[in-house]
Each structure stands twice: as structure tokens, then as C-alpha cells.
Amino acid sequence: MAEILDGLKVSKEIKAEIKVEVEKILESKKRAPHLVAILVGNNGASKAYVNSKVKDCEEVGFRSTLVKFPSTVSESELLEKIDELNKSKSVDGFIVQLPLPDQIDQEKIILAIDPRKDVDGFHPENFGKMALEMDTFLPATPFGILTLLERYNIETKGKDCVIIGRSKIVGRPMSILMGRKDFPGNSTVTLTHSYTKDIEEYTKKADIVITALGDPHFLKGEMIKEGAVVVDVGITRVDDDSPKGYYLAGDVDFDSCAAKASWITPVPGGVGPMTRAMLMKNTIIAYKTSVYND
Ligand SMILES: Nc1nc2c(c(=O)[nH]1)N[C@@H](CN(C=O)c1ccc(C(=O)N[C@@H](CCC(=O)O)C(=O)O)cc1)CN2
Numbered sequence: 637m638a639e640i641l642d643g644l645k646v647s648k649e650i651k652a653e654i655k656v657e658v659e660k661i662l663e664s665k666k667r668a669p670h671l672v673a674i675l676v677g678n679n680g681a682s683k684a685y686v687n688s689k690v691k692d693c694e695e696v697g698f699r700s701t702l703v704k705f706p707s708t709v710s711e712s713e714l715l716e717k718i719d720e721l722n723k724s725k726s727v728d729g730f731i732v733q734l735p736l737p738d739q740i741d742q743e744k745i746i747l748a749i750d751p752r753k754d755v756d757g758f759h760p761e762n763f764g765k766m767a768l769e770m771d772t773f774l775p776a777t778p779f780g781i782l783t784l785l786e787r788y789n790i791e792t793k794g795k796d797c798v799i800i801g802r803s804k805i806v807g808r809p810m811s812i813l814m815g816r817k818d819f820p821g822n823s824t825v826t827l828t829h830s831y832t833k834d835i836e837e838y839t840k841k842a843d844i845v846i847t848a849l850g851d852p853h854f855l856k857g858e859m860i861k862e863g864a865v866v867v868d869v870g871i872t873r874v875d876d877d878s879p880k881g882y883y884l885a886g887d888v889d890f891d892s893c894a895a896k897a898s899w900i901t902p903v904p905g906g907v908g909p910m911t912r913a914m915l916m917k918n919t920i921i922a923y924k925t926s927v928y929n930d
Pocket residue numbers: 684685686688731732733734735756776777805871884903904905906907908909911912
């Protein structure tokens with residue numbers, strides 16, 4: 637039976653560490669780090685994620701600002717706000733919550749963000765630095781997974797790692813990071829996707845399987861090998877008759893995989909809270925490296 641990679645517990649530890657750092661900053665009479673989150677539209681999940689980011693800021697002692705736009709916002713209005721945030725001396729980092737409505741070109745928006753304030757690590761300059769093993773902001777979800785593996789001393793060196801899903805914010809950066817030379821990396825990585833002929837052929841041989849495809853209960857126990865490490869990034873809201881009206885489903889069929897795996901992340905309480913904690917980590921890095929704070 638697998639042991640749990642408890643993202644909720646580790647995220648609390650990381651936020652407590654950041655809080656201590658902020659207390660020291662405030663003791664030295666400096667201003668608190670400041671994160672701005674831009675939310676476009678009324679998507680329930682996006683609203684919940686952004687609100688939880690604001691709550692995390694309060695918890696660690698950051699200043700936070702939530703900027704809301706209606707779903708009808710134009711690209712130029714959004715670009716104007718980004719320009720203002722890029723120039724602001726009091727803003728250390730900001731994020732634009734994804735996904736964005738169809739009339740907005742997501743690439744244009746990401747390119748407009750000053751890479752020094754890109755605490756999501758989505759800007760091509762930061763993505764390139766990540767691939768070249770240079771210091772930069774790592775995208776929060778992959779950064780969270782690496783940190784979780786590191787804190788549980790999961791060996792990645794020389795292991796076969798299979799990633800399912802090649803999204804720009806999770807699967808693709810994760811595939812680069814797991815193959816990097818620094819710990820936890822040095823894995824032999826296979827990035828599988830919707831055109832992979834037989835995903836099971838790869839997952840059955842993998843020491844580490846990371847699922848990020850958004851397909852509830854996709855990975856079944858019979859698709860993994862005994863002792864595999866299983867990391868579930870998928871969080872899908874599935875309608876049900878509960879008071880909430882939905883339950884959260886991961887990409888992993890938890891019971892059948894937990895019966896065979898050595899370590900497994902739960903949903904909720906696994907990768908999600910780690911994503912939030914790593915955004916706080918990136919924000920304090922942005923604060924410390926800001927040209928406006930000496
Ligand atoms: N600008 C960004 N947009 C999006 C990102 C991102 O990193 N930057 N990632 C995802 C969503 N995401 C962060 O924004 C995110 C997803 C899940 C969680 C989380 O805490 N999940 C909980 C369950 C929460 C719930 O009840 O719904 C868990 O897994 O335990 C936090 C953040 C897409 N957009």
C-alpha cells in the first residue's frame with residue numbers, strides 16, 4: 637500500500653518558512669512583498685484559485701491586490717493594466733489567472749509581462765532559462781512537484797519518469813525539469829500525449845508517473861508497475877448530488893494505484909496546495925531580486 641505525498645502538509649511548512657522570512661523583512665522596517673493577481677471573467681474554479689492565492693498572501697504576511705475584469709474585457713485593456721504593473725515600484729510580482737476568454741490572445745498577454753515580475757514563470761525568457769538550468773522563476777505546479785519529491789527524499793536520479801500531458805504550464809516544463817542535472821532531476825523522461833500510440837506501454841515500465849491531462853480516473857492500477865511513484869496533477873470538478881454540487885477528481889484512480897504504488901499524491905491535498913505555496917516562494921524571490929529593493 638502506497639504512502640501519501642502530503643502536499644497540504646508540506647505546503648503549510650513552506651508557507652510557515654516564508655512567514656518567518658517576511659517577519660524578518662518587516663522587522664528591518666522594509667515593506668512587505670506585494671503580489672497582484674488578475675482575474676478575468678466568472679469561471680468558478682479560477683475565482684476559487686485566485687481567492688485562495690489572496691488568502692495565502694495574508695497567511696504569509698504579503699500584501700496582495702486582486703484586479704478583476706469582466707469576461708468581455710478587451711486585449712488592449714488587459715495589456716494596459718500589465719504595462720502599469722510592470723512599471724509599478726510597489727509590485728514585486730503578478731499573475732494573470734488562466735484560462736483567458738477566447739477574444740484574448742494568451743501568448744500576447746504572457747509576452748507583455750516583465751520577466752522579472754513573472755512569478756508564474758510562463759514568459760519565454762523564464763521558460764528558456766529554466767531549460768538552460770539558469771536561476772529563474774519555475775512554473776508553480778512543476779516547482780511544487782519537485783519540492784514535494786525533494787522533501788520526501790524520493791530518488792529521481794536514473795529513474796524512468798513518464799509524464800502524461802504536454803501542457804505549457806505543467807507537462808512540458810515538468811519534462812524539462814525532471815531531466816535537468818540538479819536534484820530532483822536526472823531522470824530519463826518520456827513525455828506522452830494524445831498522439832502517443834500506447835500510453836500504458838510506457839506507464840507500466842515507469843518508476844515515476846506524473847499525470848496532467850484532466851481526465852478523471854484515467855490512470856488505473858493495472859497501468860503502473862509495483863512500487864511506482866504516482867503524482868496526480870489533474871483536478872476536475874465532476875458534478876454530483878453533494879451539497880457542493882461537485883467533487884474533485886484526479887487523473888489517477890486512487891484506490892487501484894495506491895494498492896501498487898510506493899508513494900502517491902491525493903486529490904485534493906496533493907499537488908494543488910503545493911502550486912499555491914510555490915507561487916508564494918516565487919513572490920518572495922521576486923521581492924528579494926527586485927531592482928527597487930536594496
Ligand atoms: N496564472 C495561472 N493560472 C493557472 C495556474 C497557474 O499556476 N497560474 N494553474 C492552474 C490552477 N491553479 C493555480 O492557479 C491551482 C489549481 C489547484 C489548486 C488547489 O489548491 N487545489 C486544491 C483543491 C481546490 C478546490 O477545492 O478546488 C487541491 O488540489 O487540494 C490551486 C491552484 C490553472 N491556471
